[in-house]
Amino acid sequence: MERQTDERPGTYARRRAHFAILFFLLLAVGLFAWNPDTLYLWIKALHIIAVISWMAGLFYMPRLFIYHTDAEPGSVQSETFKVMEQRLLKVIMNPAMMISWILGLYLAWSVYDFQGGWLHAKIGLVVLMTVVHVVFSRAVKAFARDENRHSARYWRFMNEAPTLLMIAIVILVVVKPF
Numbered sequence: 627m628e629r630q631t632d633e634r635p636g637t638y639a640r641r642r643a644h645f646a647i648l649f650f651l652l653l654a655v656g657l658f659a660w661n662p663d664t665l666y667l668w669i670k671a672l673h674i675i676a677v678i679s680w681m682a683g684l685f686y687m688p689r690l691f692i693y694h695t696d697a698e699p700g701s702v703q704s705e706t707f708k709v710m711e712q713r714l715l716k717v718i719m720n721p722a723m724m725i726s727w728i729l730g731l732y733l734a735w736s737v738y739d740f741q742g743g744w745l746h747a748k749i750g751l752v753v754l755m756t757v758v759h760v761v762f763s764r765a766v767k768a769f770a771r772d773e774n775r776h777s778a779r780y781w782r783f784m785n786e787a788p789t790l791l792m793i794a795i796v797i798l799v800v801v802k803p804f
């Protein structure tokens with residue numbers, strides 16, 4: 627019987643992800659070509675969709691690391707976590723992060739001309755969020771080689787970083803306090 631950890635479902639997941647990214651990009655290109663009065667709002671909606679997908683991955687990944695740390699290297703559980711981590715990173719988090727950056731920079735340029743204390747602070751915090759993404763991405767590779775050196779407690783602590791950054795970023799962009 628075929629399992630989700632087999633190669634074939636992985637290939638289907640990758641294909642579906644590529645199709646979704648292509649659809650997303652064609653939608654953005656179509657909107658630019660059509661150039662409706664509401665283009666800014668459309669791009670903002672796509673930005674928020676991408677950001678939600680990126681955040682979902684950043685919240686879930688350290689939870690997987692916590693359970694993976696407890697699994698015996700070479701065990702069925704450990705191999706299953708490897709597949710889950712790699713698919714989450716490649717199929718959801720990497721594309722969502724790239725689309726969030728591209729559309730966010732367009733929003734920052736087109737209306738705000740990269741001006742405003744709140745915008746500079748927000749971009750600074752999103753850079754930190756990207757650093758967290760890179761730390762998780764390296765950890766996925768370390769876990770794949772059975773070379774994770776961090777404890778479950780460390781991953782529980784790292785779990786808080788994207789949450790705190792997300793709260794500060796949303797307040798900055800919605801309230802624009804300075």
Ligand code: HEM
Pocket residue numbers: 670673674677681726727728729730731733734735738749752755791792795796799800
């Ligand atoms: C990747 C780099 C990013 C850049 C350059 C960027 C920039 C921007 C800009 C300029 C806006 C438009 C603000 C407005 O029209 O009032 C916006 C909207 C928004 N961004 Fe980002 N953003 C980025 C990533 C993120 C992240 C990581 C989050 C959440 C954790 C986020 C959450 C939001 C939300 C919720 C809005 C809608 C705000 C509103 O309409 O009131 N963004 N972003």
